[in-house]
Amino acid sequence: MDSVRAAKPLFSNGLDLVDSVVSSDILCNSWAAISELQSQIDRNHQSPPSSETVKIREFKHPEYRIIAFVTPPVAISYLQEEGDLVPSSSSETSEFQFLCSKDNPSFAINKAAISLFNSLQDKLSSLKAQVAASSKSIPHIITGDCLGGSIASLFTQWLLCTLDSATRNRPLCITFGSPLIGDGGFQQAISQYSTWSSCFLHVAHINDCFPRLFLLSTPEQSLYRPFGTFLLCSELGGACFDAPESIIELLTLISRERSGGTADPQIFNYKSVIECLEWRLICKNHSPFSVADADSLKVGITAQVAATGLMQIQNMDIDTLWRKIGMPEKDILARKNQALDPAKSLNKMKVYLAYFEWYKNKSEDDGRGPGYYDSFKNKMFRRDHEVIKFKTELEMYWKPVVEEAEKRPQRAGAPMRIRWLFAGTNYRRMVEPLHIAEYYKWGNRSYIAKGRSKHFKLLEQWLDKYQKQPQNSVPNNSKMKKIMVSITEDSCFWAYVEEARILCRLLNSGGSNSREIAKLVEFEKYVMGLLKNNVVSPDIFLESSSYMQWWREYEDMLGKKMMGASHNSELIRFMEEGGYHQYKSGTFVFE
Structure with a gap:
């Protein structure tokens, strides 16, 4: 985890990403699939697209499948007329309600795109099921140009919400000359979940008017926002950008330069663009640039903008370029640099939890110790101090994982993949008692209301929600639990014990009410x-534990009739008759 926390040098890989994409042939093969479908459409006739005129087809390649969406040529005037944004409160966007979250409660989608998407529901539903089923064994590329690219993007997002968060073969959506399709809420819903955002690559040539169709005169005024990675290109080359602010700024600069001089959208062909990028890859002929600053990140961003041809067009000075384009890209890179890959680190966290198991067993010391809760609270041994390191490492892992799961756009009932939910539950039950011990050691009260971390609350809520789902419930009478649990199920158990001890002290001091x-x-x-459900660990009955200290204090109160002369209960009988001794040995059976 030290490597995660350590500051890493930032550098831009926007040029390398272009080389990687071009050398893999996925751009070439994606455009070839689009071209084949375009040949089946009358490209000289512009009309509003419909479900009957949209072409959808799967193309097989040895290593992946390509699904292409192609519409008839779309007039700019039609898209401008249909350029309104449909809010998430509308029934038209009902299939994308999973994008709403607590931190991002609303979004809006382009009217032309969502209307055409909805008209294709019958075809797309069966296609989604087919791709989801086969994604376990083979990757898919979803592609389309212009409005077909918009449908490809919506279909990909719709597909992503059905896939398990750990699916290795996530689809890659590649669009060519596609208009922007959503507002800031739509962009935020996708971008805040890095594994979704990385599934989108949008190729846009500076002479293609459609990618900048819905932009206003200044970036700040535009309601539409980009998401995913944009490969901006020209005859001079191309570069990739991730920051929405940088992409908007660059597209706006292009719009100002190209206003009134856009190429005919009917004949724009990305085949020559891809061939140009392939040639530059072979020759390694990136656009020349000069920059006095030795900062590698600034050099990289400057090279990217130079590769798109915009520096020559705008004659932009380095300071302005860095402020408007470099700084947003730097922020994105910094967030990626700090991002935690939960899949890679989960096994390491399991090792840390194994240390906690050792620590717990060692603290019990064959029944003579105080138990790991009280051992940590009093810190009388070296191991009580050493365990702090593992506690901190686990917390630094699980807090961001839970935070991302909470922010992530979610389909109903799936806030966190089951593997992580169960691992998080083990972490919560093992480690939260130590947070409670620290909290009460310093005389605090009301841990659950005032001191409990949000990530513990969410892990508990999600587990409870999962267990309440019919397919996940376990009948109470299915099996009697005869194997004693190693850890108490309720991770807040010791907080209730501490509060009970406080109540006893208040009553013993004359504050009875x-x-x-x-x-x-x-x-x-x-x-x-x-106890009846066998979900409490026997270590609570160790003689030096806080629970047994509470019992002795409570027993003294009972002897003084402070609970009332006739007060008796099942727990009192269980304790006074020594049932807890049998519980510790696993031989007590509740009637």
């Missing part, structure tokens, strides 16, 4: 419920 007595009665019922 019916409210405090009622809370203690509730605590009795709570503990007995855990």
Whole structure:
């Protein structure tokens, strides 16, 4: 984890990414698929596209499948007329409600794109099921040009929400000359989840008017926002950009330069663009540039803008370029640099939890120790201090993982992949008691209301939601749990114990009142419920544990009749008759 926390040097790989994409032939093969479908359409006749006129076809390659979407030529006037944004509150965008989240409650999608997408529902539903089923064994590229690219983007996003978050073969969407299709809310919903954002590559030539169709005169005024990676190119070459602000700025600069002089959208062909990029890859002939600053990131961003041809067009000075394009790209790169790959680190976290298992067993010391909760609270041994390092590492892993899961656009009932949910549950049950120990050691009260971390709350809520789903519920009478649990199921158990001890001290000091007595009665019922379900670890009955300290304090109160002369309960009988000794050995059976 130290390597994750350490600052890493930032450098831009926008030129290298172009080389990688071009050398893989996925651009060439994607455009070839589009071209084949275009040959089946009358390209000289512009008309509003419909479900009958859209061409959809799968093309097989040895290493992947390509699904291409092609529409008849679309008039600029038609797209401008249909350029309104349809809000997420509309029934037209119902298939994309999963994009809404607590931090991003609304979005909007281009009217022309969502209307055409909805008209294709019958075809796309069966196609989505087919691709989702085969994605386990083979990757898919989803592609399209112009409005067909918009449908490809929406289909890809619709498909992504159905795939398991750990699916290795996520689809890659490649669009050519596609208009922007959503507002800031749409962009944010996709961009805040890095594994979704990386599934989109939009190729846009500076002479193609469609990618900049919905932009206004200044970037700040534009309602439309880009998402994913944009490969901006010209006859001089191309470069990739990720920051929405940088992409908007570059597209706006192109619009100002090309206003009134756009190429005929009916004849623009990306085949020559791809061939040019391939030739430059062979010759390694990136556009020349000069920059005095030795900062590698600035040099990289400057080279990217130079490769698109915009520096020659705009005669942009380096300071302006860095402020408007370089800084947003730097922010994106910094976030990527700090990003945690949960899949790569999960096994390492399991090793840390294994250390906690050792620590817990060592703290019990064959039944003579205080238990790991009280051992950590009192920190009388070296191991009690050493475990802090592992506790910190686990927290630094799980907090960002839970935060990303909460922000992620979600389909119903799937806030976190089951593997992570169960691993997070093990972490919560093992580690949260140590947070509780630290909290009460310093005299604090009301941990659950005032001191509990949000990521613990969410992990518990998600597990509860998962278990309440019918297909995941387990009948109570399916099997009697005879194997004792190694860790208490309720990770807040020790907080309830600490609060019960505080109540006992208040009552013993003369602060008796019916409210405090009622809370203690509730605590009795709570503990007995855990015991009956065999979901509390036997280490609570170690003689030096906080629970047994509470029991001795409570037993003293009972002897003084402070709970009432006739007060008796199932827990009191269980404790006084020594049932907990049998519970520790796993031989007690509740009737």
